[in-house]
Amino acid sequence: MLSADDIAYNPADGLVPAVIQDARTKQVLMLGYMNREAVQATVDSGNVTFFSRSKKRLWMKGESSGNVLKVVRIQKDCDDDALLVEADPAGPTCHTGETSCFHEHPYDDGLSFLNELQDLLYERKEKMPEGSYTSKMFRAGRDKLAQKVGEEAVETVIAAKNSREELTYEASDLLFHLMMLLTGENMKIEDLVVELKKRHKPG
Numbered sequence: 001m002l003s004a005d006d007i008a009y010n011p012a013d014g015l016v017p018a019v020i021q022d023a024r025t026k027q028v029l030m031l032g033y034m035n036r037e038a039v040q041a042t043v044d045s046g047n048v049t050f051f052s053r054s055k056k057r058l059w060m061k062g063e064s065s066g067n068v069l070k071v072v073r074i075q076k077d078c079d080d081d082a083l084l085v086e087a088d089p090a091g092p093t094c095h096t097g098e099t100s101c102f103h104e105h106p107y108d109d110g111l112s113f114l115n116e117l118q119d120l121l122y123e124r125k126e127k128m129p130e131g132s133y134t135s136k137m138f139r140a141g142r143d144k145l146a147q148k149v150g151e152e153a154v155e156t157v158i159a160a161k162n163s164r165e166e167l168t169y170e171a172s173d174l175l176f177h178l179m180m181l182l183t184g185e186n187m188k189i190e191d192l193v194v195e196l197k198k199r200h201k202p203g
Contacts, residue, residue, distance in 0.1 A: 023072035067091035
């Protein structure tokens with residue numbers, strides 16, 4: 001973990017800017033400032049802590065709202081005078097109730113919906129709401145889920161010979177049911193990413 005002594009603080013005010021990023025989605029959540037004590041408090045507590053320039057004191061993000069930012073990783077920039085803090089947010093980061101303080105333009109990396117869908121599947125698996133298709137499939141068990149993935153895979157192969165529109169539709173079904181199967185096995189799509197990275201050979 002980062003040491004508070006390894007940072008080149010601004011000599012004028014003793015502060016260092018800290019960009020906070022969602023560790024999972026990589027969305028930028030906010031910008032704050034830390035002095036040496038705030039950095040040390042962040043490292044020691046595991047909760048992002050800033051120096052309030054208006055109140056002239058340390059303040060832990062979420063100390064009143066409960067929407068704390070759990071530290072996952074901290075790194076310095078190449079000049080040692082700025083920090084990137086990857087964190088796990090316990091709720092909305094912005095005081096307005098928005099996920100990020102940078103919400104003028106909605107964040108969408110093209111894949112963030114998969115994280116939302118995955119969270120929903122885990123919620124459905126836990127609560128098993130009546131009338132839900134996912135609840136029905138989870139109750140049916142592993143064999144039924146695996147069978148459904150197989151059926152969707154065959155339909156995707158057939159669709160590939162027909163049209164882009166049909167392929168998009170069937171491949172979406174395949175991905176959805178694969179995610180259900182993974183959820184049923186207490187896995188996440190990130191597990192597949194880790195495996196693919198292991199196999200990847202650059203060049």
